[in-house]
Amino acid sequence: MQIVTVPSRLDSASLDQLLRDLAQFPGEKILFDARSLRWVDPAGILGLLAAGTMVRDRQGVPPRLQMVEGAEVTGYLARMNFFEAAQGVFEMDVRPPRRVWQSSEVLLAITPIHTNTDVHGVVDQVQEQAGVILTRKLGYPATAVIPFSVVLSEVCQNIVEHAGAPGWVAAQVYHWTKRLGRDVLVLSVADVGQGFRESLANTHAPRFGARWGDAAALEAAFIHGLTRFPDSGRGQGIQQIRKQVRKWDGAVSIRSGTARIADVPSWDDTPPLEDHLPFLPGAQILLLLPARVANHV
Amino acid sequence: MSEPRVTRLSIPVGFLVRQSVVPSASSLVTRPTGRAVRREIQRCLAQERGNVLLLELDFAGISVMDFSGADEVVAKLLLQPYEEPVPGRPTVLILLKGIGDPHREPIEAVLHRRGLLAVGEGEDGRCGLLGDFTAEEEEVWSLLEAEGELEASRAADLLPGRDVGSVLDRLAGKGAAFREPWSGIYRALRTLVEGGHPASRET
Numbered sequence: 001m002q003i004v005t006v007p008s009r010l011d012s013a014s015l016d017q018l019l020r021d022l023a024q025f026p027g028e029k030i031l032f033d034a035r036s037l038r039w040v041d042p043a044g045i046l047g048l049l050a051a052g053t054m055v056r057d058r059q060g061v062p063p064r065l066q067m068v069e070g071a072e073v074t075g076y077l078a079r080m081n082f083f084e085a086a087q088g089v090f091e092m093d094v095r096p097p098r099r100v101w102q103s104s105e106v107l108l109a110i111t112p113i114h115t116n117t118d119v120h121g122v123v124d125q126v127q128e129q130a131g132v133i134l135t136r137k138l139g140y141p142a143t144a145v146i147p148f149s150v151v152l153s154e155v156c157q158n159i160v161e162h163a164g165a166p167g168w169v170a171a172q173v174y175h176w177t178k179r180l181g182r183d184v185l186v187l188s189v190a191d192v193g194q195g196f197r198e199s200l201a202n203t204h205a206p207r208f209g210a211r212w213g214d215a216a217a218l219e220a221a222f223i224h225g226l227t228r229f230p231d232s233g234r235g236q237g238i239q240q241i242r243k244q245v246r247k248w249d250g251a252v253s254i255r256s257g258t259a260r261i262a263d264v265p266s267w268d269d270t271p272p273l274e275d276h277l278p279f280l281p282g283a284q285i286l287l288l289l290p291a292r293v294a295n296h297v
Numbered sequence: 298m299s300e301p302r303v304t305r306l307s308i309p310v311g312f313l314v315r316q317s318v319v320p321s322a323s324s325l326v327t328r329p330t331g332r333a334v335r336r337e338i339q340r341c342l343a344q345e346r347g348n349v350l351l352l353e354l355d356f357a358g359i360s361v362m363d364f365s366g367a368d369e370v371v372a373k374l375l376l377q378p379y380e381e382p383v384p385g386r387p388t389v390l391i392l393l394k395g396i397g398d399p400h401r402e403p404i405e406a407v408l409h410r411r412g413l414l415a416v417g418e419g420e421d422g423r424c425g426l427l428g429d430f431t432a433e434e435e436e437v438w439s440l441l442e443a444e445g446e447l448e449a450s451r452a453a454d455l456l457p458g459r460d461v462g463s464v465l466d467r468l469a470g471k472g473a474a475f476r477e478p479w480s481g482i483y484r485a486l487r488t489l490v491e492g493g494h495p496a497s498r499e500t
């Protein structure tokens with residue numbers, strides 16, 4: 001059995017390190033050592049679930065996940081419904097805390113997305129809390145709840161329409177003291193399905209020839225709005241998400257397979273396209289919506 | 298030519314959403330939901346008879362509409378009102394009602410993308426064009442909307458120097474106006490709703 005250490009701070013960036021470590025042991029049993037985990041955001045949590053699912057499917061049984069019982073992060077993970085979502089994905093010794101305080105920072109605890117009814121549930125569920133967070137924390141106008149709900153619906157639908165496998169969504173507000181000096185809503189959606197490359201391969205790979213790969217597939221969907229469907233009305237979801245997130249001066253990125261593509265606002269330094277990253281099954285969409293500053297939005 | 302019978306069918310879209318998803322649902326989101334709603338509307342349309350049918354899609358009570366829902370219900374019904382084209386069925390004109398903030402942007406986006414236009418009635422009861430149209434089309438449509446009905450010659454007098462007849466034909470071809478085949482008069486869709494058309498009836 002190989003031990004893979006979960007980074008102490010797990011977010012979309014450090015997830016790549018975890019995946020890189022996992023890639024070293026493709027055929028072996030894995031133990032995820034999360035005893036040093038101190039902080040995790042929605043992208044990190046969902047990435048951990050995706051990585052665990054990938055290993056489980058590969059080795060035929062859920063991999064072990066070690067955590068420290070009673071740690072602050074364990075309480076946070078319980079608040080985010082991690083232990084429910086991780087059932088069947090990980091084998092865990094740690095018992096989740098019995099009493100969990102709710103947090104006004106959590107917009108959406110980890111919610112499984114299997115069908116369109118789940119998407120309806122998420123959209124209806126977040127209305128009230130989204131209103132509070134968007135207006136009070138981010139300083140958006142009250143009317144922002146509607147476009148936010150539309151964005152949420154479209155990102156979740158990506159799972160139902162394209163993944164061919166279940167996924168999860170989660171969202172929380174953080175105060176990014178160093179990076180931005182503002183509150184930021186972090187919304188992540190992940191699935192463990194076929195990914196963009198596989199989804200688009202039959203209809204678009206021949207046109208790209210030798211250039212076809214995860215990065216080319218993400219460019220096709222993200223930049224050009226291509227989908228596997230011949231219907232000209234398809235492919236609007238991602239384009240409209242990008243448009244709306246730009247209005248809020250936010251960032252949107254998609255990680256699938258070995259690539260990541262992003263719309264990068266001026267306050268962020270993420271590369272717009274990265275390739276040859278460690279493999280991530282399915283797709284992960286990450287939205288960062290920063291608090292409004294004066295004379296903007 | 299005999300006067301065609303203009304029938305009217307009003308469909309509360311919110312009711313169909315609740316029927317398709319769960320009784321508490323108030324959002325027209327996701328393609329499967331939009332598809333289910335559209336097919337139910339098409340099932341209703343298939344039972345209609347007559348020459349011309351004014352289909353009123355009422356979006357009042359829909360709290361969130363995403364682009365997928367708008368595309369499946371609005372754009373696809375404008376493109377193909379019937380699931381299977383069968384000769385002899387009424388020509389369908391569509392009026393979007395109860396259009397508010399949650400609906401306008403997704404409807405505009407999907408109509409633009411497909412090069413379509415539609416007439417939408419806001420919550421204040423005023424109608425406007427939505428989607429893909431030219432400034433000339435909007436001007437002529439606004440005139441028709443203000444007048445209620447127009448003959449091409451009178452429209453040309455009101456907007457001299459323009460080929461108003463062609464624009465009116467184009468608007469009628471796109472379903473944003475109704476041209477009476479027996480008289481050649483163009484009518485705003487709202488006049489059909491208000492019972493302004495002598496042969497209209499509600500179903």
